[in-house]
Amino acid sequence: MTTTDSDREASGERENAAERTGSGKGRPADGARAAGKGRATGKSGTSDPDRDSGPDSGPHRASAADSASTSAATDDNDLGAAGSQLSTAPQEDAPNLPSLGVIGWVRWFWRQLTSMRVALLLLFMLSLAAIPGSLIPQSGQDESQVVDFMERHEFWGPVFEKVGLFHVYSSPWFSAIYILLFVSLIGCIVPRTWQFVGQLRSRPPGAPKRLTRLPAYATWRTEAEPELVREVALKALKRRRFRAHVAGDAVAAEKGYLREAGNLAFHIALIVMLVAFAWGQLFRSEGNKLIVEGDGFANTLTQYDDFKSGNLFTADDLNPFSFDLKNFRGTYETSGPNKGTPRVYEASVDYAVGADGRERSAKIEVNKPLEIDDSKVYLVSHGYAPVITIKDGRGNVVFDDAVPLLPLDSNVTSTGAIKVMDGYLDGRGKWDQLGIQAFFLPTYGGEGTAVVSQFPALSNPRLNLTPYHGDLRVNGGIPQSVYQLDKSKLKGFKDSEGEQVRENLEIGETMKLPNGAGSITFDGVKEWAGFQITQQPGSGWALGGAMTAIAGLAGSLFIQRRRVWVRATTGPDGVTVVEMAGLGRSESAKVPQELGDLAALIHTEAPTAAEPEPKNPDPTPEPPAVPAEGAKK
Amino acid sequence: MTLAAATNENLANLSNTLIYSAMAVYTLAFFAYIAEWLFGSRSKVGRTAAALTADTKGAAKKADAPAVTVTKAGGTSVLERPQVVVRAAAGARDVPDGPGAHGGDEQGDLYGRIAVSLTVLAFLVAFGGVLTRALSVQRAPWGNMYEFNITFSTVAVGVYLTLLALRKNVRWLGLFLITTVLLDLGIAITVLYTASDQLVPALHSYWLYIHVSTAILCGAVFYVGAVGTILYLFKDSYESKLVSGGTPGRFATSVMERLPASASLDKFSYRVNAAVFPLWTFTIIAGAIWAGDAWGRYWGWDPKETWAFITWVAYACYLHARATAGWKGRKAAYIALVAFGCWLFNYYGVNIFVSGKHSYADVGLAALRSVGA
């Protein structure tokens, strides 16, 4: 023991002063260098009983003053072995810049990357980098807002575009940060896991020479033999599920390994989540399909109305299943200020998994997708599909189908087009094509009201039709929307006064086309539902990772890792002296409390001996101990 | 779900009355807390100064009488149990906790007790207000910002009262907390008030209840932690000033002397923040699950999601900072405040300035976007 207590006290004092004036702070190199020295002597700077409590502890302490640092290091050695490895947190490294060589540099860089400080920095940068994406429109979410932004900001628009501010979360710089973070994470986890496994396989370190140094300490004298005391202590500790063993004249025990395990599990779970997420993105697919009541869908590429997928997706990856839409039900608020607000949307389907699987029924609601393997079928939209029968000039039925129309407003005023491409002969028996512009109001307000629906449900449906004939131009090579007519080669049907024919039909009504060109009947209304089918593998892994992360986090934050030593020796007067001490990784009121409970347990079997000589209760002439804040009640 | 679950006007009105009454009682509690501070200032409190100035004078010679803590076991069987001596971490400032707002003054203490009783009463009334609101709309009371605000403040007070009930030394929080609770309720009633109404289908999911209720609880606890952090920063500068031989002003002395030691405040806010961090993690995950069901993707960098993530990363920063030498103490405290700022911005800022799927200022839109058009 080279250091005197006053030395230590003084060095602590000096450091305090440095801390207060701020000169000792923010210069990690100092602390790190000292820690490096500690490492060089074989005891790393982990002799740090209060990693997350006091404002100034850690390697910092050794940085007190250069002259004191060597002696401080030796002093720490005293506790070193006992206090070591209460955590597997990486040490802060000194940038030993000169004379490193290439390998040295690589190693130095790797050390930096996997240090806590750089992890902290990267975390910081990640949160900063995430901000712009929440304030600037993102093309992945709303392309039209991006276009709007570009138009309004002539200068900044292109600049933002160049640095990827319209797709922040897939930009190179954002990716760089989180990739570095995860490399750092892996580089951190692997050695920490090894270290932890090592700790699990070895035994708790033996008692330090001077137990009085530790944050919680108790002592008494007893008539019981030292062996007996140790035996009792070992039993008591084991009963409390400490890992305990006798080492020399003392029992060494440790508990709370779950803290470290939880911490490692949490960080590993983060990696699992990221990998699962990336995997899911690469193999993801997403498509939309509009289905009228009574119709069905089989999950193949050709059946989708539109489809997009991740980079590694192939058509073979689609889960085989099919379903029919039996019925769609929508209900709406019927009165009050929120009249017309949707209340329930529900699609009843029959589905089958695999090529010829058994049919099963299910309901799909807005928040309740149908899950089939990795696929989820979401209900994303709905509307009406009037059923229409069209007869041509000879009275033959040339069209008999439900025509889905697109909603225009929240009361589901809808619009669309009916196209008859083949088989139609006009009044004079000549081939022609029919195109009919359709407007649909589920609730018509009556004569004199605007031609918009008054309510989203079907209470007074009207179908407004405007028929044309001529060339629909569907074979013109230009892709054409099924909901719109290309009127450039179409002519309207005119009545006897030369006005464009246009009629409002109720269910069951028929409109006759002029000149015996046929008729159109409004037979009824079906509803349609729009489905989004997404397939994202790896979701299960992501969820598992997330749950593990929470459990690990709870373990790592709520469990204390701590050590207890019980030393029993025969004093000079032949009476046994029992000394107990506790050390927690973070300074906590629980450590002294637990020590007190343990002491009480052991004390019942090894009670205090009668005091032989008057007055000297303090077995060691240590400097008086001072209370820790947390220990006070 | 019944389609025409009509909103119950009477209950809604009762709810409003209860919220107003709660505000009145909170105001009384506010004055009682003020009285506690005022009366407390009469007695002389100078323990921090005493401890710290003694510290600077005779380094190793201070504290001749070692403070000894005796922990008692549950039973009476142990009469004479060994004493546990506790020592502070080397280098830590050794400052006793302040006596609390009453400053050891009996009358101050009485006012403090009255204030706490009034707070309990106001809490119950506010709770009734939230409950009747929930009954009137037949769902959980967090469909819009008004409801969110009244629930949030009620939960924050609930957290405070729970800490008190657990016999934690937190009465010093009272004045700071009630002041902001009054502000919060004031804003809720004047600016954010929304007539009661039911939810649109997109908001119907039990994940919503899980996600939002934990979000509110986390916010309330983060808030309590942030108050602790701010007070820590003040107390820490106060202590530093004393150590470096300065004399703080009389007002600062009067207030600071009564607060717990900076180390205790720091530990308090760390514990509070750390304790709720896993729940915050869970909140985000629950939100992702809900988004997965409602919008067809778990994570879409919607502004609300993004800021929840930023908040999460900021708190993770804080926890890392505490484990990293050179970042403990004040620096970590600043990070904690930034993190709470992120939370606040996510709540107010994003709702007001940024449009996204979450904007429950106009819930109808969110529904329309997911169903319809």
Ligand code: HEM
């Ligand atoms: C992806 C980003 C990361 C997140 C969200 C994260 C989150 C967390 C959280 C919340 C804790 C608190 C648990 C506690 O205090 O015991 C923690 C602790 C810890 N993290 Fe991370 N972490 C991340 C990356 C890293 C990296 C890259 C490293 C390695 C350099 C690292 C090393 C540690 C260590 C050593 C601890 C324990 C500190 C101690 O023992 O006191 N973390 N982390």
